[in-house]
Amino acid sequence: MRLxxxxxxxxPEKVVIPSYDRNNLKTKMVHLGFGAFHRAHQxxxxDIVATKHGCNWGYCEVNLIGGEKQIADLKEQDYLFSVCEMSYDNWSTRVVGVVKEALHADIDGIAKVLEVMTRPEIAIVSITVTEKGYCYLPSTAxxxxxxxxxxxDIDNPATPKTLPGVIVxxxxxxxxxxLKPFTVMSCDNMPENGHVTRNVVLALAKQRDRNLASWIDDNVTFPSTMVDRIVPAVTxxxxxxxxxxxxxxEDPAGVxxxxxxxxxxEDNFVAGRPDWQKAGAELVTDVLPYEEMKLRMLNGSHSFLAYLGYLAGYLHIDECMQDPSYVKAARHLMINEQATTLRVKGVDLQAYADCLLDRYRNTGLKHRTWQIAMDGTxxxxxRMLDSIRFHLKNGTQFDCxxxxxxxWMRYVSGVDDAGKAIEVSDPMADKLKELVANSNDNQERVKSxxxxxxxxxxxxxNNPCFVEKVIKAYxxxxxxxxxxxxxxLERIY
Known part of the structure; x- marks a missing residue:
């Protein structure tokens, strides 16, 4: 029996279910990327705003590439799915009911996706497709x-396959x-994610029609966001x-x-938005300081623990937290090498670091180090290099x-400390494999x-201090x- x-x-009575009339929901948002994080976050x-305040904003969920089963499961169970909160051994559950429609570009056709996106009532197109979905170069954003x-997409603009192509x-x-434009809102973990989204959309639009690019530039907003919730891959x-x-x-769409x-x-919407602040969201004029805080302190320490943990045989983050040396190193990294680079004001960063460590200790999460280690390029x-540039400029230490x-270099070399092969998942996996194969396992590997x-x-x-430190660590x-x-590392604490 399915949900x-x-x-x-x-x-069971303890499960929170939609108390609002789902028939009153209107499809006002298209979300691109119906993955686990979107389900558990936005x-x-x-759903909370709909439950507590009668908000009638509903979603059309869309997967452009992959995730066919996710969309099929959602359709089969009346667009309902459950979200469980894992706190050690204590779990609580709510059923989310704010989805009205669901589409897959390959199954339903890209024309149907575009038809929904061009309905007059669509006010927001939100996104969670991970960094690789933006088809952008991190070095240039x-x-x-x-x-x-x-x-x-440049050659076939009417039948796009990419996120930027579909939006354009x-x-x-x-x-x-x-018709009035919609707001394009990225909810992916990238610095200035709204800026990146705007860049790729405008760059692609210019390849097609400069007048269109100017219209987008003048009329469409791309608010930045900072999102935070640890959502491990479903097992x-x-x-x-x-x-x-x-x-x-059963609920195969549950997370x-x-x-x-x-x-x-960033509160910058051209056609309105739900009152997300009533569910605890923070509406601000400048998201960047919060983005930097999260990307460097949380995501940076997560990647640090993921690479070093996986190499050592720790399969989950909570296992890393059982090693006192890893806990000390992660805290030193956050407080002494990441927090010092931040511009955020009015936040107790030591308390934030301690909160993060407590979250990492949650044995209910079972967040795989391999999952966090994906897509390192x-x-x-x-997560790390921007902070290193700060330290190089200011002459401060960055040993962690x-x-x-x-x-990361040891990890992408493909073998852990026990000699077991590592399955490296990265959009540049072939190039990484080539560089590793053609270099010796010493400073040559680092320079490669x-x-x-x-x-x-x-x-x-070309910075001798940086190269020397990384070679020594490698x-x-x-x-x-x-x-x-x-x-x-304890010698520096």
Whole structure:
């Protein structure tokens, strides 16, 4: 038996279910990227506003590439899905009901997706497709015109395959029909995610029609956001726990995440928005300081623990937290090497760091280090390298950050400290494999990987202080392994 309108009444009393009339919801938002994070984050905020304040903003969920089963499952169960909060051994569950429609570009057709996006009532197109979905170069924060899918969209603009291509075509159609534009809101973990989204959309639009690009530039807003909730990839074990929470009813679209959630939004919408602040979101004029805080302190320490933890045999973040040396190193990284680079005001950063460590200790999450380690070529810059540039400019120390970069290099070399092969998941996996294969396992390996200008730019590979520190850290990881290299950091505390 599956979750549906018919089975809602059979759920355990402790499960929160939609108390609002779902028939009153209007599809005013299209969300691109119906993944676990969106379900556990933005959809929950919207569901809370609908539950407590009668908000009638509903979603059309869209997957452009992959995730066919997610959309099929959602349709089969009347667009309902559950979100569980995992706090050690204590779980709580709500059923989210703010989805009205769901589409997959390959199954329903891109024309249908564009038709929905050009309805007059669509006010927001929101996004969670991970960094790679933007088809951008982190070193320039603009579009990668050499991306094969971008080349396709330039040649075939009416049948786009990429996120930027779909948005540009939908906006062109709205312009031609004389409709008001929608707001484009990225909710992915990138610095200035609204700025990046605007860059790629305008760059692609200019390739097609400069008048269209000017219209978008003048009329469309791209608010930045900072999103925070740890949502591990769903496992069979998670599915069984969700089923138990639902009293034996199955929900293949269900997800589970930690109790903590945060959403900081630049309040810049051209056609209105739900009252997300009533569900705890923070509406601000400048998101960047909050983005930097989260990307460097949370995501940066997460990547640090993921690479060094996986190399040492720790499969989950909570296992890293059982190693005192890893806890000390993560806290030193956050307080002494990340917090000092930030511009955010009015936040107790030591308390924030301690809060993050408590969240990492949550044994209910089982957040895989391998999952966090994915796509490092797209993540290193905002999580570690920008902070390193700050330290190089100011002559301050960055031993933990250097070890984190070196750990990424050991990780993408493809073998952990026990000699087991690592499955490296990265959009540049083939290039990484080539660089590793053609370099010796010493300083040559470091310099080979530093040649990736898309990741390191031209400045860092030519900075002797940076190169020397990373080589030293890399050789330590090679010679004594991750656990001992992390333990040796204690000399700087």
């Amino acid at each position: 549906s309108n018919q089975t809602l009444s059979q759920l 959809a929950v905020f919207t 603009s579009i990668d015109l050499n991306n094969p899918l971008i080349k396709h 075509e939908a906006l062109r159609m709205r312009k031609e029909k004389g 069979p074990e998670t599915m069984e726990k969700i089923k138990k929470q639902l009293g034996g009813i 589970a995440g930690e109790p903590f959630k945060q959403w900081v939004i 797209l993540k290193l810059s905002q 950050l250097a070890l984190g970069v070196a750990a 990987l530093l040649s990736l200008s898309q990741v390191f730019g031209d400045d860092l590979p 050789l330590s990881l090679r010679d004594i392994g991750a656990k001992q290299s992390v333990k040796q």
